[in-house]
Amino acid sequence: MFGAVRKAWRSLVGTVGVPENGGRDGHAHNLFEAAAAYVTAYAEDDQERLDEAAGWVSPEALSFGVNELACRAVVALAREHRRPPQDVARxxxxLPAAS
Incomplete structure (x- = not known):
């Protein structure tokens, strides 16, 4: 099962495009850099940086990266607070605690 997930992951990463001119500093950004910059800009209400980060990768790749960032953040907070991930996410x- 995990082999199939790794294969799908490699396929996704291999097809994720970055604009030919790369990012503002001339290097190509990966989907995780884009997701981190996008979420940070959103949290800081910085529309200019939000638009810039959104242009680094395809919308599908950005969505995947933001989802992965959210999952990792919930897991990290759950571990830090010794709570179940569901409680932290809610x-x-x-949202009220699940019953």
């Missing part, structure tokens, strides 16, 4: 979204 708390971050302002």
């Amino acid at each position: 708390a971050l979204l302002g």
